[in-house]
Amino acid sequence: GEASEGLRPVLVPVLHLPGPRRPPRWACPARGPPEPPPAAGPSSSSSSSSSSSSSAARPWPRCRPSASSSSSSSSPPGAAAASPSPSRLVPYDLLRRSLDRVLQRADCLQHCLGSRLGAAPSAHRASHAVRRDFERREPYNYLQVAFFQLKKLDQAVSAAHTFFVANPQHLQMREDIEKYRRMSGVKSDNFRDLEAAPHWVRAGVQHYNADEYLQAVDRLEESLREALSALEECRALCEGPLEEEEEEEEEEMQPAHYIQVLKCRQQCVLEIATKPGRISATEDFIPSHLDLLQFAYDQVGNQALAAECAASYLLFYPTDEPVLEKMKQYQTELGEDTTVTAREVVTTPGLYFLALPCPMQQDPRSRRQKGKHLNADVSCSSLSVLTSPTGPLPFEGITVTMDSRQMNGTHRVVFDRVLTESECKDLLRLTKAAGGTGDGYRARRSPHTPHERFEGLTVLKAMQLAQNGDVDWRDAKLLLQASEKSRKIIESYFTPGKKLHFSFTHLVCRTAVEEEQEGRMDLSHPVHADNCLLDPEGKECWKEPPAYVYRDYSGILYLNDDFQGGGLFFTEMDAVTVTAKVRPKCGRLVAFSSGKENPHGVWAVSRGRRCAIALWYTHSQEHAEQVKASFLVIQGQRQELEEEPGDVQEQGLSHIQEFKKEKSLNFLGACKLQNLEIGM
Numbered sequence: 192g193e194a195s196e197g198l199r200p201v202l203v204p205v206l207h208l209p210g211p212r213r214p215p216r217w218a219c220p221a222r223g224p225p226e227p228p229p230a231a232g233p234s235s236s237s238s239s240s241s242s243s244s245s246s247a248a249r250p251w252p253r254c255r256p257s258a259s260s261s262s263s264s265s266s267p268p269g270a271a272a273a274s275p276s277p278s279r280l281v282p283y284d285l286l287r288r289s290l291d292r293v294l295q296r297a298d299c300l301q302h303c304l305g306s307r308l309g310a311a312p313s314a315h316r317a318s319h320a321v322r323r324d325f326e327r328r329e330p331y332n333y334l335q336v337a338f339f340q341l342k343k344l345d346q347a348v349s350a351a352h353t354f355f356v357a358n359p360q361h362l363q364m365r366e367d368i369e370k371y372r373r374m375s376g377v378k379s380d381n382f383r384d385l386e387a388a389p390h391w392v393r394a395g396v397q398h399y400n401a402d403e404y405l406q407a408v409d410r411l412e413e414s415l416r417e418a419l420s421a422l423e424e425c426r427a428l429c430e431g432p433l434e435e436e437e438e439e440e441e442e443e444m445q446p447a448h449y450i451q452v453l454k455c456r457q458q459c460v461l462e463i464a465t466k467p468g469r470i471s472a473t474e475d476f477i478p479s480h481l482d483l484l485q486f487a488y489d490q491v492g493n494q495a496l497a498a499e500c501a502a503s504y505l506l507f508y509p510t511d512e513p514v515l516e517k518m519k520q521y522q523t524e525l526g527e528d529t530t531v532t533a534r535e536v537v538t539t540p541g542l543y544f545l546a547l548p549c550p551m552q553q554d555p556r557s558r559r560q561k562g563k564h565l566n567a568d569v570s571c572s573s574l575s576v577l578t579s580p581t582g583p584l585p586f587e588g589i590t591v592t593m594d595s596r597q598m599n600g601t602h603r604v605v606f607d608r609v610l611t612e613s614e615c616k617d618l619l620r621l622t623k624a625a626g627g628t629g630d631g632y633r634a635r636r637s638p639h640t641p642h643e644r645f646e647g648l649t650v651l652k653a654m655q656l657a658q659n660g661d662v663d664w665r666d667a668k669l670l671l672q673a674s675e676k677s678r679k680i681i682e683s684y685f686t687p688g689k690k691l692h693f694s695f696t697h698l699v700c701r702t703a704v705e706e707e708q709e710g711r712m713d714l715s716h717p718v719h720a721d722n723c724l725l726d727p728e729g730k731e732c733w734k735e736p737p738a739y740v741y742r743d744y745s746g747i748l749y750l751n752d753d754f755q756g757g758g759l760f761f762t763e764m765d766a767v768t769v770t771a772k773v774r775p776k777c778g779r780l781v782a783f784s785s786g787k788e789n790p791h792g793v794w795a796v797s798r799g800r801r802c803a804i805a806l807w808y809t810h811s812q813e814h815a816e817q818v819k820a821s822f823l824v825i826q827g828q829r830q831e832l833e834e835e836p837g838d839v840q841e842q843g844l845s846h847i848q849e850f851k852k853e854k855s856l857n858f859l860g861a862c863k864l865q866n867l868e869i870g871m
């Protein structure tokens with residue numbers, strides 16, 4: 192109907208590289224196919240404006256299309272000097288040289304940004320230049336020549352046409368195109384734009400636009416599959432040991448393959464150069480398809496698949512209001528106990544590909560045997576390094592500030608705005624009131640360093656304090672709520688569909704002991720991993736007691752920033768090479784997997800008091816903390832519990848029994864929470 196018409200997602204089905212079609216500036220005219228006989232092909236000599244003395248000897252474009260040169264129509268001196276002798280000028284050489292330039296830039300950029308060495312200025316220039324090359328479709332200019340040399344006329348024509356589409360004012364190419372048109376053996380359908388969306392993209396969209404949703408879903412699914420495998424191939428190409436292999440197999444290299452490599456590289460460069468959160472139009476292909484599919488499935492009455500698409504879409508745009516709204520609606524329609532899961536797509540902002548089962552241990556030689564047809568194993572091997580699996584975040588307003596990639600590791604993330612300023616204030620009040628009541632941490636005042644005082648408070652302790660009237664019930668409850676909120680965020684981000692239980696929750700403050708700061712060299716918290724015993728010398732981490740081996744994920748929710756020092760940092764297994772830093776502040780939640788992949792420590796707090804809620808989670812029900820149960824018991828409200836979904840209910844009830852036995856506390860009179868809702 193009308194209303195749903197209005198909600199139709201805007202279409203952005205672009206797989207090719209986008210870019211403004213502003214007229215490019217040209218340093219040199221592109222040259223047509225080399226052999227001059229007019230009958231054989233477009234002439235390269237007739238309209239040459241070059242004054243270079245060596246032009247007659249060189250059958251190739253005299254000037255390499257250059258992103259930076261804009262003033263001269265003669266050969267840049269550097270380029271001329273670097274030119275191989277005419278006899279060596281086979282198409283591949285030339286093509287390669289132009290590609291190498293781009294590839295070098297890409298590598299440089301990757302390296303530059305990767306190591307975060309004053310990345311901004313040069314890296315961004317490079318990225319613009321690379322981008323410009325692609326916007327201008329420069330490589331196609333070379334390709335047409337290469338194909339022409341190879342006597343692959345149809346491909347030469349489509350390369351020329353593809354270039355011309357983006358450069359309609361290019362006189363030389365216009366002439367060449369005219370010549371191609373007159374050549375026998377050239378068919379009109381050779382004038383194809385190789386950068387245009389492929390047929391399988393258009394078909395789905397056409398059906399969609401014609402409101403033919405049944406056909407649309409089939410075609411869109413097909414299109415999505417194609418796109419995912421294309422992307423995957425790209426990743427493999429981008430990350431594989433490309434140059435080496437090509438060096439050996441140069442003879443066999445096909446120009447089309449170069450183009451593919453180039454595009455892939457370009458995509459990687461863009462991904463890396465793309466600011467966090469900004470998703471380029473190329474990358475928009477998948478979410479936009481998911482968006483269309485969601486609507487189409489909805490229209491054909493398949494709510495389950497529509498919901499699945501919405502959930503998948505939210506992996507890319509976790510805060511998209513209309514889709515979040517839709518999601519809620521689907522959840523209601525499908526029933527709350529139906530779990531809606533996203534498709535097997537993993538993503539970080541700006542980086543995604545299919546989560547295939549990875550043949551991790553594959554012999555690298557197998558790739559070589561398969562020659563240039565790079566396979567999933569290449570991208571798989573990088574999967575664990577480059578990506579974090581993410582699900583939609585269950586709360587609005589929370590942002591992902593840094594992901595694994597930005598933190599140079601695996602399963603690391605920083606969320607912001609998990610708490611408001613006023614919630615931080617309330618929780619800090621709780622720490623004040625609780626101060627001096629013992630550290631809740633094996634009762635040691637300074638477990639890590641004599642230069643700081645360490646205070647801690649568990650949830651249970653907070654509840655008991657509230658019961659005794661030592662702290663405000665609402666503050667105690669807020670501690671529980673903040674913990675549960677963090678749990679939900681971390682669960683949905685790292686392990687959607689797989690329950691994470693509390694393992695231990697601890698509100699901790701580290702206070703600098705003023706007279707103990709001079710010449711201090713130690714850390715507030717030495718480098719460690721949370722579920723294994725780190726051995727930096729042996730670069731190992733022993734997953735055995737007394738380590739808390741059952742801890743699967745760790746979270747630290749920070750409450751303040753008015754102190755000196757106290758930054759969290761991650762290291763390599765050597766415990767000294769810092770790979771990422773996190774500055775604490777109110778509402779910031781850092782989360783990471785608890786294993787050897789995430790050694791971390793805290794720099795000395797040299798002034799003031801640093802407070803945070805440290806949270807550990809486990810998949811193991813056996814090791815689940817009884818926070819929720821204790822909360823319910825304190826309320827004395829079994830009935831609340833009975834409204835919980837099945838598994839929580841069961842778990843809660845059995846924990847109540849245990850809890851009562853263990854603590855032999857009489858909670859019946861402790862019903863102060865009765866009027867406070869449990870709602871998280």
Ligand SMILES: O=C(O)CCC(=O)C(=O)O
Binds near residue numbers: 747791792793803
């Ligand atoms: O407070 C922090 O930032 C980290 C604390 C930590 O790593 C721990 O308690 O295990």
Ligand SMILES: [Fe+2]
Binds near residue numbers: 791
């Ligand atoms: Fe830790």
